[in-house]
Amino acid sequence: MTWEPERLDDQGHLTEADPGAMLPAVAASAAHIRTGHRCAVEAGVERLAADGRPRAIVVVGMGVAGLAGDILAAVVGNGAPLPIVTVRSYQLPGWVGATDLVIAVSGSGDTEETLALAAQAVRRGCSLLAVGPAGSPLEAMAVQASGVFVPVPVTGPARAGLWLLSVPPIVAAAALRLVQADADLFERVARLLEDIAHRCRPSSESFINPGKSLALDLAETVPMIWGTSQVSAVAAYRLACQLAASAKYPALHGTLPEAGHHQVAAFDGPLAERDIFADTSGRTLRLVVLRDTEEHPQVTRRREAALRLAAERDVPVTELAAEGVHPLERIASLMALGDYASTYLALGYGVDPAAESAIAEVIARISP
Structure with missing residues (x-):
């Protein structure tokens, strides 16, 4: 696989090399915001508020479904009056019990780990909200447990359905008065994503x-x-995941100030050394900083210091700024740009961005 940048402006290539239609799927994010909100309202997630506010919210899911929990925590923010925890494994923490709300999210509705955690939640008497496709094993479990189920129309690669899976938990949090998130907010986010889709459309030239x-x-x-905040940290993780899943391309992710205590040391390492006389730069380190409007003052100082250090070490830097006011707007703007970039990176290398052969092979090897 070789990187050929001219492919990005070859409309024929962008169509032929994307048989799974990942670019159109990414462009559907605005529609997914609106559909996810409508599905949550129609499913009656406001019923979760009838028993009062839970002691904690535990979101269980794998892959993009787990991101729904990270997004929820970032949107609610540090002022949340309860913990919001994401669990990506087979076992709920021992403290999870009957006073807690468990949100089980699955793009397929039959994710092994998610079903196991949802079953544990039911046995412990937790309130249950489930999000996934209609007619799935997850729906059957939620209905049997008298939980709330939000059916969402996930099609194609689950990672392209991020907002179908992530919006219903936010609607539930709004019903519990943990965050201000009305219909107008979701419409603003959808319009922002439509604007980004227009800017990132395949016919728009690279420059x-x-x-x-x-x-x-x-x-x-x-x-x-x-990332420089809770919001942009989740976007940084999403970008790293998308680079792996779509472009089959490895990346590191971190959050300031923590990244300034270890990852910054890579500025002095072998990947930061570039031969300025070489014909190509080779595999060199690149720092990508996702900036948020709500940075702690000390984080801002660390970011500025790290950027100066990168310049002194000749480490190339890309800075991206979040758009919008509400945390959901800001996180959506950063994720949308990353979703497009990872897809275009795949197509520039001649890689099918929708293919998931390695993931499927691992699952097949552990299946009974």
Whole structure:
């Protein structure tokens, strides 16, 4: 596989090399916001507030479904009056019990780990909210447990259905008065994603297309992606996941100030050494900073110091700024750009961004 940047402006290639239609799936994010909100309202998630506020919210899910919990925690923010925890495994923490709300999320509705955790939640007497496809084993479990089930129309790769899975838990949190999130907010987010889709459309040339420009920055480098807040930290993790899943491309992710205590040391390592006389840069480190409007003052100081250090070490840097006011707007803007960039990076390498052969092979090898 070789990086050929001219592929990004070849409309024929962008269509032929994307048989799974990942680019159109990414462009459907705005529609997914609206559909996820409508499905949550129609399913009656406000019923969760009838028993009062839970002691804690535990979101269980794998892959993109687990991101729904991270997004929920970031949108509610540090002012949350209760803990919001995401569990990605087979076992609920011992403290989870009858006074807690468990939100089980699965793009397929039959994810092994998620079903196991949901079953444990039912046995412990937890309130249960489940999000997944209609007619799935997850729906059957939720109905049997008298929980609330939100059916969402996930099609294609589950990671492209991020907002179908992530919006219903936010609607539930709004019903519990943990965050201000009304219909107007979701419409604003959808319009923002439509605007980003227009800017990142395949027919837009690389020099003005922010998705293609970010892909060009990332190509032939080892990306180290940092967030500067809870919001942008989740977006950094999402970008690293998308680079792996769509472009089959490895990346590191971290969050300031923590990343400044260890990852910054890579500025002095072998991947930060570049031969300025070479014809190509080779595999060099690239720092990608996802900036949020709500940074702690000390985080801002660390970010500025790290960027100065990167410049002194000749480490290339890409900075991306969140758009919008509400945390959901800001996190959606950063994730959308990363979703486009990872897809364009795949297409620039001639990789099918929708293919998941390695993931499927691992699952097949452990299946009974």
